[in-house]
Structure formats: C-alpha cells, structure tokens
C-alpha cells in the first residue's frame with residue numbers, strides 16, 4: 001500500500017473506506033492529552049490548522065474536553081466548518097465488550113462529547129474485561145488481568161457494534177490492535193465489515209505483513225504512536241525514538257525539515273492514515289506542514305530498513321488470562 005506519486009496530498013486528503021465513508025489521512029491523537037490542554041489544542045487544530053480528524057477513546061477520560069474544543073471551533077468558524085466536515089473516532093473500552101454493554105458505552109461517549117453520532121467506533125483491544133466500573137486495569141501479581149471476562153467473544157462484540165450503525169449512533173465501525181487471525185474471525189461473520197484497524201506503526205515497527213494483508217481485505221490501517229516518542233522507565237527518548245535516529249535526522253536536515261515531519265511524510269507516502277498526538281501548539285502546526293515536499297524512493301527505503309536494526313513494539317500489555325501473558329508475540 002503506497003500512494004500514487006501523482007496523487008497530490010493535502011491536509012484535506014481523505015481515504016475512502018470500504019463502507020464509502022471518507023476519513024482524513026492525517027488526524028490528531030488525544031491519548032495522555034491533559035485536561036486543561038486538550039480542549040484548546042483540539043480547538044486550534046480544527047479552527048486554525050485544518051485538522052478534521054480527531055482520534056479519541058473512552059479510556060482517555062477527556063472526551064468531554066475534546067467535545068468542548070470541537071464545539072468552540074465550529075462556533076467560532078461561523079458556519080465555515082460544519083460537524084459533517086469532521087471525522088471523530090472513539091473506542092469501545094475492554095470492560096464494555098459484553099454485547100449488552102456496547103450501546104451503553106457509545107451513548108456514554110456521545111454524552112461526553114455532546115455529539116449526536118461518531119464517525120468511527122473501534123473495538124479498542126481484542127480483549128474483554130468484566131465490567132467492573134471502579135477499576136479498569138486491576139492486575140494479578142503476575143500482571144495478568146484480574147477481571148478477564150471469560151466467554152465473551154470478539155465476534156459477539158462485533159455484532160453489537162453493527163447494531164450501532166443501524167441505530168445511526170456511529171457511521172463506521174472498525175478494530176484496533178487486532179492481528180490477522182482476529183481480523184479474519186470478524187470478517188468471517190461480519191454483516192458490516194470493519195473499515196479500519198488502528199495499530200502501533202512507526203519506522204521501528206513498520207508492520208509490513210499486516211499492511212499487505214490489510215490491502216488484500218480492504219481495511220485501512222491507522223498508525224498509532226506514529227512518532228514512537230516513547231520510552232520505558234530508565235530509558236531516554238533520545239535512545240528509543242526514531243525522532244532521534246541519525247538516518248532520519250540526516251534526511252530531515254537535507255530537506256530543512258524536522259524528524260517528525262519526515263516520519264509523518266513517510267506514513268503518508270505509504271498510504272497510511274495517522275494520528276500524531278501533541279498538546280503543544282507549535283508542534284501541532286509543524287506536524288501538518290508535510291504537504292509541500294516529497295521523500296524519494298531511496299529515502300523511503302532507508303526508513304523502511306530501520307526496523308531491521310531497531311525493531312521495537314512499545315505497547316504490548318499483559319492482559320490475557322494466565323498462560324498467554326502478552327497480546328503480541330514479538
């Protein structure tokens with residue numbers, strides 16, 4: 001999956017999903033976007049930078065502030081930007097996988113945002129927790145999840161997600177953190193096919209196999225942690241993030257760009273959609289100044305090769321029942 005060299009990408013570029021809805025390629029992430037900052041950054045993104053795609057989740061506990069930012073931007077645009085111009089994604093949290101909880105969960109998100117519908121609703125992880133409201137991440141000593149919900153299947157959850165499209169609460173439905181075998185399980189029973197799989201994807205985890213598979217089954221991939229600006233305790237970002245990789249820094253310098261811009265452009269030229277997060281106004285602007293330069297095949301290839309020497313998956317929670325400790329094998 002890569003874009004056609006003749007396709008001119010802009011901030012308005014959208015991919016057509018398999019259900020014919022359209023999703024802007026570049027969005028804004030909101031995980032760990034703090035209260036007090038996220039409302040303003042969403043407002044700025046929509047009103048002054050041209051972002052139309054905002055990625056959220058019930059788990060992030062900031063849907064209400066994001067909603068405030070959206071409303072304020074629409075109001076201040078004085079009718080120039082409309083709700084239907086925006087593409088808002090949010091996610092079903094693991095403790096709401098029981099089919100009878102799924103409608104409650106989307107209605108709770110809608111209430112938080114004060115919106116009538118969500119553009120894209122994703123199953124956040126392919127793992128069901130019991131619906132213990134007061135504790136979302138309670139773990140056993142071996143780090144496995146204490147409240148794993150035995151017997152709740154992803155296919156039952158998917159059928160409940162499909163009902164939300166019928167009820168017009170959401171326009172499109174999709175997946176997040178699903179492996180090929182799990183996507184197959186859904187496709188095999190789906191009345192409405194998943195349009196998106198949102199996964200960790202960046203130069204140190206380029207997901208080549210899943211990209212080929214997604215293309216085959218007509219699922220759009222959205223890269224999360226697209227800048228991989230992460231570290232574990234006792235690590236320094238300078239050692240772990242591709243933002244500080246010398247090859248990327250060299251390409252950036254040669255084009256008078258930042259590493260973040262080079263990485264964002266790499267995702268776009270691979271035909272990916274992506275949702276870099278920032279609460280810093282200057283970075284918000286920087287991250288969307290990526291439509292007036294092009295990476296050559298050689299530069300794309302140099303970045304593609306980085307995974308071989310720097311393979312790294314940052315998010316691999318230990319949430320399965322005893323015996324299956326991590327969600328992903330690598």
Ligand SMILES: NC(=O)c1ccc[n+]([C@@H]2O[C@H](COP(=O)([O-])OP(=O)(O)OC[C@H]3O[C@@H](n4cnc5c(N)ncnc54)[C@H](OP(=O)(O)O)[C@@H]3O)[C@@H](O)[C@H]2O)c1
Nearest residue numbers: 029030031055224225226227228229260276277278279280
């Ligand atoms: N589906 C899932 O399970 C899942 C998991 C993780 C993330 N996500 C989604 O994906 C979004 C993006 O992932 P992420 O937030 O983990 O990582 P990311 O977007 O790769 O990186 C965000 C980090 O990079 C910094 N940053 C942003 N722009 C920068 C720039 N131009 N130069 C240097 N640093 C920059 C941000 O700092 P400041 O904010 O301080 O500027 C923040 O610390 C999330 O916000 C969330 O919406 C989904």
